[in-house]
Amino acid sequence: MLNFEGSSGAMEERLAVQLWGRSTNIKVRYYTYIEDGDCSAFKALQQIHNNQGPYINHQIVKEECVNHVHKQMGTALRKLVQVTTMDYETKGGTKKKKVLSGRGKLS
Numbered sequence: 001m002l003n004f005e006g007s008s009g010a011m012e013e014r015l016a017v018q019l020w021g022r023s024t025n026i027k028v029r030y031y032t033y034i035e036d037g038d039c040s041a042f043k044a045l046q047q048i049h050n051n052q053g054p055y056i057n058h059q060i061v062k063e064e065c066v067n068h069v070h071k072q073m074g075t076a077l078r079k080l081v082q083v084t085t086m087d088y089e090t091k092g093g094t095k096k097k098k099v100l101s102g103r104g105k106l107s
Contacts, residue, residue, distance in 0.1 A: 016041040020054040
């Protein structure tokens with residue numbers, strides 16, 4: 001789509017509706033929608049034909065892209081490693097130790 005004015009999410013929605021909408025003209029049906037975690041385009045597809053979806057008598061199945069799930073899990077685990085600490089006493093006072101990083105752990 002050339003010169004779209006709006007957010008990238010809005011462009012994704014509009015193009016998904018356009019693509020799925022014209023699929024019936026060429027006798028093609030998409031049964032699975034693979035998303036990247038942003039479900040605004042999927043919601044827009046479901047709202048076609050008064051919330052009956054693009055094919056009226058067939059429900060669309062939403063799947064998560066494994067690459068995006070992998071990235072989200074990695075980010076969450078790295079954050080968990082950083083914030084999970086344990087206080088321990090030393091001769092000089094109390095110190096914090098990361099309990100999930102190091103040999104044999106999540107790092």
